[in-house]
Amino acid sequence: MVAFEGVTKHFGGAKGQPAFTALGGVDYVVPKGAITGIIGRSGAGKSTLIRLVNGLELPTSGKVIVDGVDVGALDEAGLRTLRRSVGMIFQHFNLLSSRTVYDNIALPLEIAGIDRKTIKARVRPLIDLVGLSDKAGRYPAELSGGQKQRVGIARALATEPKLLLSDEATSALDPETTQSILELLKTINRDLGLTVLLITHEMEVVKTIASEVAVIDKGLIVESGRTFDIFTRPRHETTQALLSASIGAKLPEWIRSDLKSEPALGERALVRLIFFGETAFQPLTARLVAEIGPDVNILAGAIDEIAGEPFGSLVVSYPADPATLERANDFYKQTGLATEVLGYGA
Numbered sequence: 216m217v218a219f220e221g222v223t224k225h226f227g228g229a230k231g232q233p234a235f236t237a238l239g240g241v242d243y244v245v246p247k248g249a250i251t252g253i254i255g256r257s258g259a260g261k262s263t264l265i266r267l268v269n270g271l272e273l274p275t276s277g278k279v280i281v282d283g284v285d286v287g288a289l290d291e292a293g294l295r296t297l298r299r300s301v302g303m304i305f306q307h308f309n310l311l312s313s314r315t316v317y318d319n320i321a322l323p324l325e326i327a328g329i330d331r332k333t334i335k336a337r338v339r340p341l342i343d344l345v346g347l348s349d350k351a352g353r354y355p356a357e358l359s360g361g362q363k364q365r366v367g368i369a370r371a372l373a374t375e376p377k378l379l380l381s382d383e384a385t386s387a388l389d390p391e392t393t394q395s396i397l398e399l400l401k402t403i404n405r406d407l408g409l410t411v412l413l414i415t416h417e418m419e420v421v422k423t424i425a426s427e428v429a430v431i432d433k434g435l436i437v438e439s440g441r442t443f444d445i446f447t448r449p450r451h452e453t454t455q456a457l458l459s460a461s462i463g464a465k466l467p468e469w470i471r472s473d474l475k476s477e478p479a480l481g482e483r484a485l486v487r488l489i490f491f492g493e494t495a496f497q498p499l500t501a502r503l504v505a506e507i508g509p510d511v512n513i514l515a516g517a518i519d520e521i522a523g524e525p526f527g528s529l530v531v532s533y534p535a536d537p538a539t540l541e542r543a544n545d546f547y548k549q550t551g552l553a554t555e556v557l558g559y560g561a
């Protein structure tokens with residue numbers, strides 16, 4: 216439904232100034248019907264990428280294809296039609312303060328020239344869907360942040376789009392409100408079959424609702440796939456850095472800051488073990504001691520959930536002598552455990 220084909224985007228470059236490359240050649244197909252998260256550091260190009268989908272930006276080269284249509288080739292009328300089939304929600308809601316909840320949601324339909332009766336038949340169920348049945352006549356200033364975002368979502372759905380773009384939609388909300396908005400997006404995705412493409416700097420958001428994820432770094436997609444696979448086995452260093460603070464067991468800073476890349480004599484290896492399903496946790500710890508030796512320490516452990524699938528993460532340390540390391544590696548091979556050597560320390 217959305218495909219980026221060799222997309223580049225340069226900014227500036229006028230009057231002999233060198234152009235800034237925000238996107239350096241993106242090839243990516245957004246999975247239809249799924250919720251996909253785009254993650255990346257600040258300035259990586261997330262907003263630019265998402266703004267290309269509804270023609271708020273046009274690519275310098277390459278193609279952005281939405282529902283079989285090349286966005287770059289559209290004229291103004293074509294872009295207006297495209298924007299009706301692509302809803303968008305924003306971090307700061309972008310509601311009109313002089314309009315009520317009902318009138319904000321009705322706005323895109325008024326702009327499209329739809330008659331009042333049809334508008335009413337469309338807007339009323341949307342107000343119910345987003346849980347604001349008793350707030351139709353209220354103004355944005357009378358609403359909480361979460362309620363404002365619900366209006367934003369209903370407004371984005373008013374033109375019955377097939378695709379919903381979300382630009383940091385929960386970044387201004389507290390964790391509890393964020394959860395309720397994410398639940399709403401999940402319901403919309405499931406019940407309306409809407410494809411959702413969201414950009415966020417919050418890994419929790421992706422972990423909670425996105426079944427697919429793409430990682431953008433310096434204007435390129437460096438890693439993409441099922442969120443569970445990417446989050447449990449991140450390969451690119453940017454993904455690893457983005458996830459280090461939010462996924463699985465967290466190492467106390469005083470341990471992390473002392474880690475070295477090579478062991479000195481008598482030091483210990485610190486290893487993260489990743490396993491799937493809560494049931495694996497108990498037998499694993501007993502087997503670790505039995506197979507590697509009694510001098511295994513557990514430093515941190517957590518059962519986490521990614522896109523609805525549980526996984527566990529355990530950080531252990533053991534002596535970094537050749538015999539112990541060999542026993543450990545044999546054990547990991549036998550069990551097929553995913554491991555990551557975090558470093559070595561005293």
Ligand SMILES: Nc1ncnc2c1ncn2[C@@H]1O[C@H](COP(=O)(O)OP(=O)(O)OP(=O)(O)O)[C@@H](O)[C@H]1O
Nearest residue numbers: 226227235237255256257258259260261262263264
């Ligand atoms: N209109 C513009 N003119 C010039 N440079 C721009 C413009 N829009 C974006 N950029 C630059 O392109 C790069 C990518 O910006 P973008 O907003 O896409 O990043 P981002 O990943 O969304 O970052 P953040 O998470 O901080 O919003 C940045 O270095 C930014 O300064």
